[in-house]
Amino acid sequence: MFKKNISPTTVPLRESLTLACCTLLNVAPEAQAELLEDIKVDSAVLVYSESDGRVNVVEPIIKLKSEIKEDQYLNVQIVLDALTGASPNGAQSSNIAQTFTSPSGNKTYTTDANTQPLDDTFHDTRVAISSTLENPLDRLRKNIWSASFSREYDWQSLSAGYTYKQDTKFKDTTYMLGTSLTSDAISPVGGAPIALATMKAPGDNSSKAADESRSTVDLIAGITKILNRKTITQLNLSISQSSGYHNDPYKIVSLIDPISGLPTSNAEKYIYESRPDSRQRQIIYWKIARHLTEDVINIAYRYYQDDWGINSHTIDLKYRYELSAKNFLQPHIRFYSQTAADFYRHSLKDNEALPEFVSADLRLAEFNTVTIGLKYGHKLANNKAISARLEIMQQTGNSQPADAIGAENNQDIHPDLSATILQFSYSFIW
Amino acid sequence: MLVLNYFKSTFITILSRGHVHPIKARYNCFMSAITRLILLLSFFIFSGCEIQPVKPWERDLLAKPSMQLTPDEVENALDEHIYFSKEASTGGQSIGGGGCGCN
Numbered sequence: 001m002f003k004k005n006i007s008p009t010t011v012p013l014r015e016s017l018t019l020a021c022c023t024l025l026n027v028a029p030e031a032q033a034e035l036l037e038d039i040k041v042d043s044a045v046l047v048y049s050e051s052d053g054r055v056n057v058v059e060p061i062i063k064l065k066s067e068i069k070e071d072q073y074l075n076v077q078i079v080l081d082a083l084t085g086a087s088p089n090g091a092q093s094s095n096i097a098q099t100f101t102s103p104s105g106n107k108t109y110t111t112d113a114n115t116q117p118l119d120d121t122f123h124d125t126r127v128a129i130s131s132t133l134e135n136p137l138d139r140l141r142k143n144i145w146s147a148s149f150s151r152e153y154d155w156q157s158l159s160a161g162y163t164y165k166q167d168t169k170f171k172d173t174t175y176m177l178g179t180s181l182t183s184d185a186i187s188p189v190g191g192a193p194i195a196l197a198t199m200k201a202p203g204d205n206s207s208k209a210a211d212e213s214r215s216t217v218d219l220i221a222g223i224t225k226i227l228n229r230k231t232i233t234q235l236n237l238s239i240s241q242s243s244g245y246h247n248d249p250y251k252i253v254s255l256i257d258p259i260s261g262l263p264t265s266n267a268e269k270y271i272y273e274s275r276p277d278s279r280q281r282q283i284i285y286w287k288i289a290r291h292l293t294e295d296v297i298n299i300a301y302r303y304y305q306d307d308w309g310i311n312s313h314t315i316d317l318k319y320r321y322e323l324s325a326k327n328f329l330q331p332h333i334r335f336y337s338q339t340a341a342d343f344y345r346h347s348l349k350d351n352e353a354l355p356e357f358v359s360a361d362l363r364l365a366e367f368n369t370v371t372i373g374l375k376y377g378h379k380l381a382n383n384k385a386i387s388a389r390l391e392i393m394q395q396t397g398n399s400q401p402a403d404a405i406g407a408e409n410n411q412d413i414h415p416d417l418s419a420t421i422l423q424f425s426y427s428f429i430w
Numbered sequence: 431m432l433v434l435n436y437f438k439s440t441f442i443t444i445l446s447r448g449h450v451h452p453i454k455a456r457y458n459c460f461m462s463a464i465t466r467l468i469l470l471l472s473f474f475i476f477s478g479c480e481i482q483p484v485k486p487w488e489r490d491l492l493a494k495p496s497m498q499l500t501p502d503e504v505e506n507a508l509d510e511h512i513y514f515s516k517e518a519s520t521g522g523q524s525i526g527g528g529g530c531g532c533n
Binding site for chain 2: 043044157179228232240283306308389393425
């Protein structure tokens with residue numbers, strides 16, 4: 001499918017890579033012998049940067065696609081995440097400075113008065129490798145096998161999946177059924193905190209326990225249909241069931257005085273969050289692409305709900321405006337709105353009985369996200385292409401909830417989050 | 431142009447109200463805008479979307495890379511990862527993928 005002369009010097013590395021991928025997916029040796037076709041390479045570097053000194057991510061990614069036999073495709077994707085900066089620890093800002101024990105349990109960090117508490121010990125590097133093998137059974141049916149592995153300092157994940165696709169006789173409709181199993185091993189820095197235990201002073205590890213794990217089963221059913229010469233659409237239904245450890249080991253909840261709304265006068269002012277040990281998600285996902293006279297409009301909508309009480313709507317709109325045969329501009333708008341988890345609390349009163357589940361993680365609160373962006377793409381000679389995009393993301397929650405007490409009303413309970421996304425891409429045939 | 435102006439005014443409405451009113455008002459405004467957008471886009475998209483059989487030799491437009499339902503898989507994967515780590519919702523497009531401690 002991809003035509004280009006192969007330089008003799010490139011073969012050993014290509015062979016090594018493809019052999020590694022085949023090993024991951026257990027491709028038969030005779031298929032490996034065919035792995036000298038040209039490879040389509042999509043590469044990119046993403047720079048994600050949050051305002052106010054929060055999270056910064058540099059994320060290079062490379063995706064290789066090769067037709068190893070007629071209609072049999074092997075895809076391999078490798079991603080590297082390098083995260084630095086500071087992440088909210090869940091505690092509430094206050095009109096006094098606050099001191100927290102770092103996740104490692106051997107030092108402290110302090111947040112100024114009237115400032116959102118951020119854990120500045122946050123940094124991580126993650127590598128993720130995923131691979132799929134598309135294997136046709138006949139003219140209309142296809143098996144897709146997938147495997148992925150990711151590793152970071154405190155998290156390791158292994159996943160395997162299978163998807164079956166079947167076209168109708170005239171190939172205008174495709175049915176899809178798929179499943180995957182994921183196993184996560186979680187080794188938080190300093191140990192996994194005991195749910196609802198209080199944050200201890202440095203050197204006291206009595207609130208920390210052993211490593212944890214989680215397993216997830218995903219099921220998906222979908223239909224893709226060509227509506228007419230200019231329109232194609234897809235509808236997917238998904239269910240995901242996970243069980244095991246779901247807490248964020250680095251998130252805490254503030255205990256406050258029930259009258260003044262200030263941090264409690266007790267010696268221990270924060271507890272570790274507690275989430276249910278299972279989660280079921282249900283998703284409806286719809287997508288449509290329509291060719292206009294020359295431009296293309298692409299719209300996606302997702303409805304999501306889970307048994308934690310969260311439901312959300314996502315609308316994603318891209319409009320590809322063809323400037324010329326080799327250049328395009330693509331504005332992008334994304335709207336997202338979610339309700340809060342049943343157990344989300346921005347803080348707890350120090351005289352109330354601890355609930356079974358509680359989290360002050362802002363990602364489980366009610367909020368909206370709006371993203372706007374623009375992408376420019378340019379085709380080069382010899383099937384090469386470059387593109388760049390710049391997007392701005394703004395997350396807005398309820399900064400003054402009705403249940404705020406006393407001094408809490410002077411604080412921003414849900415600070416806005418602004419982030420800039422910058423990406424450069426380069427595609428070529430290897 | 432009329433459509434573009436509509437998008438612009440709707441978007442400005444969302445942004446400007448987002449910093450003034452409490453969350454419920456903002457949420458209602460947001461959902462109202464979304465509903466209006468869906469209705470408008472549905473009309474815009476489906477006005478020419480009657481189902482017609484497409485012969486193999488009529489699939490020139492559908493075969494273009496820009497007409498794929500996910501035209502840029504790398505960009506899509508990066509975006510999925512960003513929003514997975516910043517929002518409570520995830521999934522819908524496909525299955526599996528590497529887990530992550532970012533959420």
